[in-house]
Amino acid sequence: MTQHDSPRDALILGGNRIPFARSGGPYAGISNQDLLTAALDGLVARFGLQGEKLGEIAGGAVLKLAGDLNLTRESALGTPLDPRTPTIDMSKACATSLETVIHVSNRIRLGQIDSGIACGVDSASDSPIEVTPRLRRILHRAFAAKTTGQRLKAFSAIRPADLAPVPPRNGEPRTGLSMGEHQALTTAEWGVTRQEQDELALASHQNLAAAFDAGFFDDLVTGYRGLSRDQNLRADSTLEKLGSLKPVFGVKSPQVAEPSMTAGNSTPLSDGASSVLMGSAEWAAERGLRPLARVVDARSAAVDYVHGDEGLLMAPAYAVPELLDANHLSLQDLDFYEIHEAFASTVLSTLKAWESEEFCRERLGRDGVLGSIDRAKLNVAGSSLAAGHPFAATGGRLVATLAKLLHERAEETGRVQRGLISVCAAAGQGTVVLLESVSD
């Protein structure tokens, strides 16, 4: 492999996603498998992978139908890739495709595979609707019945109330609070203002629009079903428009003195899929593919949000310092920060935590603060507030975007560039990844 003791590099070679759509929009009625196949098709086309047998495709969805047991495999079989390419389905809420990137990266670094695709998909328009537990038990009994009589007897137990579908759960199972309500409490705790949130949302829209205008996404996004840009993008958004929206989260909590989280500074339910092509240096060279970045390291963390010990979406605030320490970097040593905008206030609460002496001392057990970041390096090509957030597709979007940003900047400056990706996830989890540019 190499003469070094450290494992070989896992390289990001490029990515492809479809434009993200608002739930119930142009992708309504389109399945997760359709969306993921479209994203993979575009990736295969872009990198000429027709007939290629890759080491592995790791993918996943958060809102997954029971029938989508092998979602990634079924999607991959619909592409021109060699059908003998193995796949794995993974899941970690909003961090799903960031975890698939880490998985493929680890496999490549350990020499288990030479190439792979990390991907993720979600459709809030086609999310699973469950039946009641009672109906499920009756149906299981009926399916297991050996005679028609037994089957009819089983079916006869069905009551009208059993037929009411169970809507998708809107909230954390252990607390009953929605993610927005959780974040509203964190927002209040950190004193994040409406103004700050709206400014972050505006920057997200402006940055994403500028990146599309500059053609930045021409080789990252493949148009799908009439969309060529993310549907949620409002290039003409202004602080006035954002400021006119009514708060939607935290309005019922007496603890939230001034509810500030609106539809404008929170991500909407979205549909979409993303994919990232990864490989070893040798594999890339054999195919004439130019590496953009390498995966340096990754960490994940979780917080105990259940009894209010920590905010639901604050796990990355813990994972990032761990990642930085392990790589002997300070927070300010990074050239790009991709912090997933679940809500504008999630990003801002995290940044405030790192700036807080008390948080860094008592929660992180550090001597000093992590400090502030240069906001000009934050989400420079827009993020989830503008692009939308199809849960399992967001990690792939972030990795491909950051890899391209790092590569471009490294080419311009001739210096190695480093970037951080931070994604918070449901159930108090977070995953963070460190990427480094690779230049020719």
Add this chain to the structure above:
Amino acid sequence: MTDAYTRFTRSAPGGALAKQLGLPRPSKLPRRADRPEPVLGPVVVLGGSAGADEIARLLLHWGADVRRRFDELRKIGSVIVVADEINSPSDLGPLVLPLGSAMRSLAPGARVITLSRPARGEDPAQDAARGGVEGFLRSLAHEMRGGATANGVLVEDGVKLDAPGVIGALRFFLSARSAFVTGQLLTVSTDAGSRTEDDTLPLAGRTALVTGAARGIGAAIARTLAADGAKLVVLDVPGAGTELARLANELRAVPIQLDVTSAGAGERLVGVLRERGLTLDVIVLNAGITRDKLLANMTADRWDPVLAVNITSQITLTEALIEAGDVLGERPRVVSLASTSGIAGNRGQTNYAASKAGVIAFVDALAGRLEPLGGTANAVAPGFIETEMTARMPALTREVARRVNSLQQGGLPIDVAETISFLSSDEAGGIRGETLRVCGQNMVGK
């Protein structure tokens, strides 16, 4: 892909009805898949010049059933009228009149081709004779039946009749690839070009860029060029990304999502080509849009995009590719998409016709620019082609548009693609700055 009317008239009762009512009865046009042979025999070569003998020998060499007279032939596949040495209008009659008696014996999908020289403004009698060939040919094309076509090759003085460009044009017109081309005269102006090594893969080893490739004619062009052996780079706007990706996967092509009208589009294209280590031998400038409106109702938001996509982008892209210096192969071939509207004009299409007429003039100038590089630039001008775009036309307009040509039907995207493939080939090296119509001899224009 035949329209309903054509299907109807081909049915027994429909055909009888159409005949009684004097309605047009379009014939099925044999295309390459239906008639793969390069020459439909027997082929009769008319004319007594040395050039005629040369052509007859050539055809024999290709294995064709070659005759010099019609004699008792019951069926005639192809006729080549070699009129390279006529000097006065009176020379025309003896040359072409024998064809008259043979008209009823022409096979379905037959080919009549004239080989002559263009008027050059020197000798009045000779020019009159030369010009006369053009009028004869155009009228003859209107009289052809059963999907047969008539086209002419105009060979500049000084260019030999066995020059690659002449042979190439002759082979194109003789083949089924020119199914929807009729009544056209194509000028061969230089001896440049070379015979293709492999007739089944005329574009082998060449890399071709097709813009606007995701759908319709663009996709047909890409498929045809790929079938002819070219490696494809397919380009379209990001919004057409899925179709583009699917096409790229089908053809193992390199997809490039790019809005050709965006700022720096040319530089970005060059960047991608360099990144992928690609040099282009063939550039097909197909991307085009329509925004029809009478001039009285025309606004800048309908005018500007049409001009920007249909002509300005062609100028900026080719300029960037030439300027880059390292992304064009040897003997580059540019083929641009014009339109019969650009030749004859069309009500409601002042913007479109302006852009397409611009294309016609543009390729002529570009041909000069490419000459030092050994390259050529030409255009094709499609008439009514059955595409998704024309499928959205009002039914009556569409029906009229289909019938007003000598072949009494709309063409197919493959017809445009075949013509482009020919103009992209090595054989077409002597053809420069030309606009070849693929219109079934649409009744409009010159």
Add this chain to the structure above:
Amino acid sequence: MQSSSPQNAPERMPERMKDLTDVPSFPAVYAAALDPRGGRTRGEPVLPSTAYRVSSVRIDAERARDFDHLMGGPATDLVHPGVLHVLAFPVSLALMARRDFPFPLLGLVHLRNQILQHRPVRVGELVDVECRVRDLRPHRKGRTFEAVSTILGEDGEIIATDVSTYLTRGGAASPTLSASPALSASAEQSPASERAARDTSSADGGRAGRRAFEAPTPTGRWSLPADAGRRYAAVSGDVNPIHMSALSAKAFGFPRAIAHGMYTASRAFTEARVDLSRPLRWDVSFDAPVSLPGTVLVAFEDDKDAGTVTCIGWRAGRGDQSPRQCFTVEVTTLGG
């Protein structure tokens, strides 16, 4: 465990232990409770000295599983103490439905519940259940007494003690069956009794007037559906009509069905995430009832040093209406 009251202990008759062949069924007990009995009104009420015992009751694995799932927890081999409560509850209810029991079962208000569990209980285990009533004492609103259930292992060791404190209204006056009987074993039905309950649970009980409740920052929200009572009844057997439906609750004077107090307490226990393998104490005090369907905000607070998790449940204030505390649950893991 609290010792028995010094006031009543000396007066107590020697205990008579009565062995039941099986755990009584709730419907039978409730039916008996509706039977008007006249013999109770004469003289100072005295708690019966009879104790009930049911031997070798198996902790049913399926019931324990359903109980765990209803509380939102994983089905474990170690039994939720709420299962022990519902196991013993019908036995103590049967005791209180006896003719010599001085108060009407209908109208009892469940103020408090304290369980002390000495060791974990595994599903499938055989246990003995003993129930007694004791500690009758005066209360501002009437009298309170305790129903004590003891869970014993096969070798006679005490596994757990479950003490339920009930209020019977009417002070020293003779309790009578109210015109609109509220058969309440878990919560209260009138502002007066709510006040009483609050006063009991506060340190200086006895002062009248509502103490303003200041809601803490919620850490969770429970959306309790209309069938929450029926679902708890399915795993606990407690089919008290005031919990089952709005219609059946109306028949007993409640505008809407109310949640079982021990349901909210058991759910809080599950969400407290305590280590079931260790001895523990589980104290619950009930305040305002929780109507069904309804929403309860909860705030958990972990005192890691004391090993205590406290859960306060309340219904949110709306408009001028201030928030109302519904329950306080305290779970303490004991050393050892």
